[in-house]
Amino acid sequence: DQQVKQNSPSLSVQEGRISILNCDYTNSMFDYFLWYKKYPAEGPTFLISISSIKDKNEDGRFTVFLNKSAKHLSLHIVPSQPGDSAVYFCAASAGTDKLIFGTGTRLQVFP
Amino acid sequence: DAGVIQSPRHEVTEMGQEVTLRCKPISGHNSLFWYRQTMMRGLELLIYFNNNVPIDDSGMPEDRFSAKMPNASFSTLKIQPSEPRDSAVYFCASRSGTSVYEQYFGPGTRLTVT
Numbered sequence A: 001d002q003q004v005k006q007n008s009p010s011l012s013v014q015e016g017r018i019s020i021l022n023c024d025y026t027n028s029m030f031d032y033f034l035w036y037k038k039y040p041a042e043g044p045t046f047l048i049s050i051s052s053i054k055d056k057n058e059d060g061r062f063t064v065f066l067n068k069s070a071k072h073l074s075l076h077i078v079p080s081q082p083g084d085s086a087v088y089f090c091a092a093s094a095g096t097d098k099l100i101f102g103t104g105t106r107l108q109v110f111p
Numbered sequence B: 001d002a003g004v005i006q007s008p009r010h011e012v013t014e015m016g017q018e019v020t021l022r023c024k025p026i027s028g029h030n031s032l033f034w035y036r037q038t039m040m041r042g043l044e045l046l047i048y049f050n051n052n053v054p055i056d057d058s059g060m061p062e063d064r065f066s067a068k069m070p071n072a073s074f075s076t077l078k079i080q081p082s083e084p085r086d087s088a089v090y091f092c093a094s095r096s097g098t099s100v101y102e103q104y105f106g107p108g109t110r111l112t113v114t
Helices: none
Strands: A010-014 A020-026 A032-038 A045-051 A057-058 A062-067 A072-075 A087-095 A106-110 B005-009 B012-013 B021-022 B031-038 B044-052 B055-058 B065-071 B074-079 B087-096 B109-113
Touching: A010 A020, A020 A032, A020 A087, A020 A106, A032 A062, A032 B055, A045 A057, A045 A062, A045 A072, A072 A087, A087 B044, B005 B087, B021 B087, B021 B109, B031 B074, B044 B065, B044 B074, B055 B065, B074 B087
Parallel strands: A010 A106, B012 B109
Antiparallel strands: A020 A072, A032 A045, A032 A087, A057 A062, A062 A072, A087 A106, B005 B021, B021 B074, B031 B044, B031 B087, B044 B055, B065 B074, B087 B109
């Protein structure tokens, strides 16, 4: 039973355009959400996070939006750059140290 | 500063053999996590420790899997006997007590069981 779902296994976007990665969750107890980025042959690295008391968090080109009523969050990357090509994981916590990860979305940014 | 260190980076073994994966967390971090990554299930938490004590091992798939953390700077994940379905990338991650949920991952160990 996947509590955190990333239904798009891959996404292809042109350089300079917006990339939107989506994540849905089922557990209403989740109160903190994170996005991780992973390059091949490396471990995931933390990108950005959001608490359930907010609906938006921005860090440079990266913005995460949270819609609690829809149990949905999204990561926007504007403008997209070739170096953003990676696998992006959404993760959630229900107030404990335990993070539940999605299956990831592979983003490819082409020139 | 050194990040999370994992060894070996690659392991190829035959079915039935014992496999031991090793992890050195970031100095000063008091939580350590073991994950397994597969195409079908993404990143699955196997077990995690706080202050060297196992807190949640509900993700450990079977009794063939065991993990230890004898001190704050070292942890092992052991599979015995190994099976082909254990083939995956295994990640170790650590977290500081002052960090809000953010975990720092090692480079992973790619395990292939033939």
